[in-house]
Every structure is written in structure tokens, then in C-alpha cells.
Amino acid sequence: MIPSTFDYVRPKSVDEAIAALTAGGEDSKVITGGQSMLPLLRLRMAAPSVLVDCARIDEMKGIKDNGDSVTIGAATTHLDVMSSDIVKSHVKLLADATATVADPQVRHRGTFGGALAHGDPAGDLPAVALALDATMEIAGPKGRRQVAAKDFFVDYFTTAVGPDEILVSITIPKLGKGWGTCYEKFNRTANGWAIVGVAAAVKVEGGKIAEARIGLTNCAAVPVRASSVESALTGVAVSATEIEAASQSAADGTRATTDLGADKEYREHLMRVLTARAVSCAAGA
Amino acid sequence: MTKVSITVDGVLHESEVEPRTLLVHYLREQIGKVGTVVGCDTSSCGACTILLDGRSAKSCSVLAVQADGSSVTTIEGLAGEEWHPVQAAFKECHGLQCGYCTPGMVMSAVDLLGENPNPTEAEIREGLEGNLCRCTGYHNIVKSVALAAQNMKGGK
Ligand SMILES: Cc1cc2nc3c(=O)[nH]c(=O)nc-3n(C[C@H](O)[C@H](O)[C@H](O)COP(=O)(O)OP(=O)(O)OC[C@H]3O[C@@H](n4cnc5c(N)ncnc54)[C@H](O)[C@@H]3O)c2cc1C
Ligand code: FES
Ligand code: FES
Numbered sequence: 001m002i003p004s005t006f007d008y009v010r011p012k013s014v015d016e017a018i019a020a021l022t023a024g025g026e027d028s029k030v031i032t033g034g035q036s037m038l039p040l041l042r043l044r045m046a047a048p049s050v051l052v053d054c055a056r057i058d059e060m061k062g063i064k065d066n067g068d069s070v071t072i073g074a075a076t077t078h079l080d081v082m083s084s085d086i087v088k089s090h091v092k093l094l095a096d097a098t099a100t101v102a103d104p105q106v107r108h109r110g111t112f113g114g115a116l117a118h119g120d121p122a123g124d125l126p127a128v129a130l131a132l133d134a135t136m137e138i139a140g141p142k143g144r145r146q147v148a149a150k151d152f153f154v155d156y157f158t159t160a161v162g163p164d165e166i167l168v169s170i171t172i173p174k175l176g177k178g179w180g181t182c183y184e185k186f187n188r189t190a191n192g193w194a195i196v197g198v199a200a201a202v203k204v205e206g207g208k209i210a211e212a213r214i215g216l217t218n219c220a221a222v223p224v225r226a227s228s229v230e231s232a233l234t235g236v237a238v239s240a241t242e243i244e245a246a247s248q249s250a251a252d253g254t255r256a257t258t259d260l261g262a263d264k265e266y267r268e269h270l271m272r273v274l275t276a277r278a279v280s281c282a283a284g285a
Numbered sequence: 286m287t288k289v290s291i292t293v294d295g296v297l298h299e300s301e302v303e304p305r306t307l308l309v310h311y312l313r314e315q316i317g318k319v320g321t322v323v324g325c326d327t328s329s330c331g332a333c334t335i336l337l338d339g340r341s342a343k344s345c346s347v348l349a350v351q352a353d354g355s356s357v358t359t360i361e362g363l364a365g366e367e368w369h370p371v372q373a374a375f376k377e378c379h380g381l382q383c384g385y386c387t388p389g390m391v392m393s394a395v396d397l398l399g400e401n402p403n404p405t406e407a408e409i410r411e412g413l414e415g416n417l418c419r420c421t422g423y424h425n426i427v428k429s430v431a432l433a434a435q436n437m438k439g440g441k
Contacts, residue, residue, distance in 0.1 A: 008304035038346040103415025108340045
């Protein structure tokens, strides 16, 4: 289908983009990669009055090593994220999860920031940002603010980014020595969305799990941490059977839905199985 | 209307488009590149795949205004005097039945081989993940891409 009519602007800076969003009023929308926006426009599920294209704002692109953390511009494409040496060596979980997103064509255009700001519960990258305690920099008419991943995802397709605001960059702390990571995604078809996904980062010390951080994809309206598994894992030996036992509470605190892909019970089963797999793989069990 | 300049198959076009014009409609209806086709409304099928600044993209999922200043290669721009090796291999291996997915399959294969000249069968299947075929069951498509890889190494 052909989208309904809208105006289009392509600002060169974040300030210009915010001015354009403000001038455009409530129905103005940011577009970066367009890989979630274009399907919505074509199905006329979105009918913005103005599209503000942020794909060419230099400040919003690129990947920077800050020593103890990595900052990724929101308009950096999935392709650039997954092929970056900085990301591959210091935020491997993100590189691995990004490689499972969609298909090559979509990864060439879709952006990390777009995937977070869209707030799709089935998106793979929100759970990764949550598991890695990422911080988002948001710019708006009142200036800039930093929002922690745990406060960023508000509800189904709703994030902390207000209608006149822009997600500028994402900063992810490096994990350091002893940490291993793994993203386990369960889907049924090529280029399919996750029915359930599990992002795990695990620190091993002296053959035992010292700390675990686990983010779940598509288990609620927003990504959630499997907190009870995280506590159950602390001090546990790196053994597949012990990890499996600790993973039995993976569905605690989740609100899985039933849809065409799977029913709630099956999703909860997947949470337990995939959490055990992701943790075992991250811990090298 | 918005002015765009887009190089399509090596020729620079200065055009006026409505911001809502999809790149695929611009290519087909304004430039006449009807080799690029539309197969779905959900960015899923990949029939519309082109190269945008050298990398594969679904032209139904890009606005023409977003491609302003860019260079596009469509299926019509691949062959010179002779078929492009990927096209020749699809012909040789019977990598198509109805042919509707073929323009997109070929463009995705060109992108894949540009990045990875020596793909395994699994890498070919993954590289074509964004392209659906309702007819062939994919086997001959995978064979075609493997043959193209072989022939391109031979400098053909
Ligand atoms: C066929 C297909 C399969 C897919 N499969 C997967 C998958 O398996 N896993 C997965 O995670 N994703 C998948 N995706 C989605 C893909 O990851 C998108 O690239 C991503 O969700 C959106 O990024 P974008 O840059 O294209 O955003 P856009 O489409 O440009 O924007 C999406 C939304 O975010 C807002 N937005 C974008 N950037 C910003 C910003 N910087 N600041 C504020 N708001 C912003 C827009 O206003 C819009 O509401 C798939 C998409 C397609 C078409
Ligand atoms: S027409 Fe189906 S992905 Fe473009
Ligand atoms: S040959 Fe018919 S869709 Fe692929």
C-alpha cells in the first residue's frame, strides 16, 4: 500500500532535529533506518504529519571506546554494530544478538537506536541493553538527560523517549575479566522474530558463578531481568545440571502472552530451557 | 514535492518526488526500472531488493527521499555485454520457476558474494534469509549461488 502524505525534513544536527519535531507538533515522528517505520507507514498503521530523518546526523553515528565503556550512536546501523571490532571485543553479546536480527537487507539499514526506541517486545536488542545495564542519552527541548535501561522501556511500544525527544546514543559498560556472554533466540522460520530470547552475561570466579545478568526478550510488554535466576545462580558451580536447576524460576515476574507464535505456557517453558542454555554457554559449562 | 538526485544503474537522475514515494515505486514508475518488483506489504519477501550505495536493501522499505544523493543498482544494471555471473548461474542451475523472486534473489546473492566470495552452503542459506521463494524450495537457488561463487573466482 502507499503511505498517507507527510512532510519530510532531514536535519543536520540534533538541535535542528528537535526544533523540527517541536515545530511539527504531536504527529511528527523520527525516522532513522525506517525498517520498522516503513512497514507501519505502508499498512497505514502510522500516519505522521512530518517525518524527521535523523539517519545523517553525524553525532548520532559511530562507535567510541571510552576505556571502561563503549558509546554507540543511535543511528548506527545493525551492520556497523555487528561488524565493529570495538563491539566484538568489548560488547560481544550485542554483536551476537544483532547478528540474529532480521535479515541482511534489514540489518544494512535498521539502526541500534531505532530498535530500542521502537520498544517492540519481540525486538532482540532491548533485552541486551537491559542485561548489560546500558544508559541512553536522550535530547529534547529542555536539554539532555541520561536514562538507565531499566527505566527506558515503559510499556508495549512505549519508551522514555518523549514525542519531542530523540535518542542520541547508548553507552554500555564493559564487562571485564571473567565474564562470558550468550544470546539464545528461539524462532521457527528464517528471519523470524524471537518467540523467546535470552541474553545472558555471567562472571565466573574459581569455578563458581560470581554474578549473572539475564535479560528476557518477548516475555512481557517490556524486556525483563530474570532476577530470581540471577540470585539463584550466585555461588553455583559451573555445571550444566546446577545451572538448569537454578533456571527453573526464569518465568517468575514475567507476563508472557499467547499469540500465533506460541501460548503462554510454552513461552514459560522456553524461558527456563533457553535461560539454562544461555547461562551454560556464557559460563562455559 | 521534494527534489532528489539519485544515481540509478550508473545514470544520475534529478527528480521531484512526493516524500511518501517508496524507492521501489520511484524506480519502477519514474525511472522505468520495472525489473525490480514488489511482492509484499510487510518488508518480508525481498523481491524488491536492490543495492543502495553498494549494499542490499529492500527498496519497498526505503523512501525515495531517504535515497537522495545515493547510488542504486537494480537487477537491470547488473549485466554488461554478457550476463552477470550470478544471472548466468541462475540460468545454468535452473534457479527459478515463476521468476518473481529472482530479481531480489540475484541482488542478495551479489551482495553476499561481495562480502564472502567463498560461502558454505549454510552461509548461502543465511545470506538469502531476507528473500522468500514460493516455488523452488530453494535448492536450485543455493546451487546457483555456489556455482556463481566458483565462476567468479575463475575470473569469469
Ligand atoms: C522483515 C523484518 C524482520 C525483522 N526482524 C527483527 C528481529 O528478528 N529482531 C529485531 O530486534 N528486530 C527485527 N526487525 C526490526 C529491525 O530491527 C528495525 O531495524 C528496528 O526495529 C528499527 O530500527 P530503524 O532504525 O529501522 O527504526 P525506524 O523504523 O526508523 O523507527 C522505528 C521507531 O523508532 C523511532 N525512532 C527511531 N530512531 C529514533 C531515535 N534515534 N530517537 C527517537 N526515536 C527514534 C521512530 O520514530 C519509530 O517510531 C525486523 C524488521 C523487519 C522489516
Ligand atoms: S516487496 Fe516484499 S520486501 Fe519489498
Ligand atoms: S521462482 Fe517463483 S517465487 Fe521464486
